[in-house]
Amino acid sequence: MTNRDYDRRNTINRIEKIYRNLEKILDSLPKAFPSAMKDQIKDLILGDDELKKIIEDLEGYRPPKFFLIGRTGVGKSSLVNAINGRYLAPVNDVYAQTRGVDIYDYKQEDQILLQILDTRGLSESLALDDNISAEEMIKKELRAFLPDLCLFMLNASHRDDIGRDVRFIKNLCEDYKKNSGVELPVICIINKVDELAPSRFKDPSQYPLSKTKNINEVVSYYGDIIKKEDLKLESIIAVSSLMDWKLDDEFIDADRINDLAIEDLERLELAFDGRYKIDELIDALEDAIVDYKAVMGLRIACRMDKIMGDLADKLTQIFSAFSATIALTPIPVADLYPLFALQVVLVTLIAGLSARDISLKSSKEFIMSIGGVGIAANIFRFSAQQLSKFLNIFSITAGSAVSASVAAFGTKAIGEAAKNYYIEGIDIKKVKKELRNKIKKEKTKKN
Known part of the structure; x- marks a missing residue:
């Protein structure tokens, strides 16, 4: 792409x-x-x-609003970069980049391309203070944010038992519909398929049949759990958001990116493109968004x-x-x-x-x-x-x-x-x- x-x-x-x-x-x-x-x-x-x-x-368009939720390490910021095809957000292989519930504006120059409501990792859903739980905080923020989509992110390389996670999201969606009067569409994104065996193959054009088989098995595994918990999905898509970056022809390690000055971040260029099925994901996003103005905003951000x-x-x-x-x-x-x-x-x-x-x-x-x-x-x-x-x-x-x-x-x-x-x-x-x-x-x- x-x-x-x-x-x-x-x-x-x-x-x-x-x-x-x-x-x-x-x-x-x-x-x-x-x-x-x-x-x-x-x-x-x-x-x-x-x-x-x-x-x-x-x-007549507006930036699309996405509610991003998933366990720590699923690659939420990396996914935003992959969708946009450029470096827009902090990416780090080790440390969680978000705490609590935050709203991010992803911009190019002064123009907002996407708005993201980002939650702490589902495994970190602890009380934010003595009076309000993480779940109640997220419900409150959802009502105020009015997202176009919920993007439920999973890690392809971890076969987690996500039953509790699915029930948590289902509860959020039910509360949102009850208070707003409209359904919140959910797309499940299984990220990091590049890490599936054989993991040495990072270029999607070179994925062997064994890797493709493993990708399909992960989709079936998570899909069965989601179906069992009766969470309605618009689609479930396995992707890789792998992108390596360079600055002035020098490869930049992921742990160095956050130390770069803002002007250097804006000059980052793509060194390796390992994205897999991101175009298919964008198609699914367009199909699931109800407001056409937001659909046009997504196209302007990702498909100029x-x-x-x-x-x-x-x-x-x-x-x-x-x-x-x-x-x-x-x-x-x-x-x-x-x-x-x-x-x-x-x-x-x-x-x-x-x-x-x-x-x-x-x-x-x-x-x-x-x-x-x-x-x-x-x-x-x-x-x-x-x-x-x-x-x-x-x-x-x-x-x-x-x-x-x-x-x-x-x-x-x-x-x-x-x-x-x-x-x-x-x-x-x-x-x-x-x-x-x-x-x-x-x-x-x-x-």
Whole structure:
């Protein structure tokens, strides 16, 4: 999974700015581009309900609130880092990082990404003072905090008897429903599967069948206990939140991290990614959260790449469909300027999503550098034109349909290439090779 270190607020502001300035961007097209086509594409983009909803969702979101509960050493702070894909919270292999009941705001710059109500370890549920028990304190904090989810964390490497823990959480959930009128969804997260035998395999891509079998057995073991105690779960997922860190190319031991200055903590980079099924966990979190504003907050915190990728896909879909509409004129092979100009605008918009403030000229150079102009030259000349002559013997519209499909394909291929390069960060050589393969396959289909 990837989640590059974006400044969330600036990224959202940039996306909103691009959307607001679409008319201005389209108006900057040369005069040779038909004005009627400019108006049509404006109406298509600005009138697209799905695109409009994505923009509106970015404007109205809130940080999700999670109630995190589990025994000492289950890796609660490490899990928060794994979900976010960056270092946000103190992590220590030996000492418990939380005492009592605490609320943490996990931030990037000044923006809150997640809010966590963290409890002491379940094995440490002792009286906080002479008047109130840990259980009563947690119930009180839950009512005030109003979490979106309860994340019940377990340790995969310890086959604990968790019957008492499950009953404790069930009691908390019943009290919460009684006082708030709504159910508190619970997801069980079995962390630290990387420590299961054979423990020397830390890279999930290299997990042997024996390790996968042990993971499944742990899930069954804990699942049976939870089922016996009749605690309702949204899902139960086994994960590894293993992430090693480096600073200026120097590996940082876990016991040294808490000694780093704040500015150094912010510069920590990922040295090894041993995360397992974290994407599946985030999917489960999204499905279980009831408030859509909190779902969007989670996506912004953990899946900014996906949000931008979805926007790029939507723009590509709109521009591809419009390319087909243009081609239905039909377009002569010698008159492909409107199509190329449309593709230049598409690349400019996608690049803008990724903080690349490029000009129409730069977008044109990008298309030419990856061989995008060759799509028209190759497919139209050797496929659409020849097939049109043949098909027009039987039907005027048949030839137009061929041109439309090729025009839509070319625009879609260029949009996907721009997404791969500008948003996903794929090397330009790989982008060019993939585009060339797509053109080759399309020529085979058409000829």
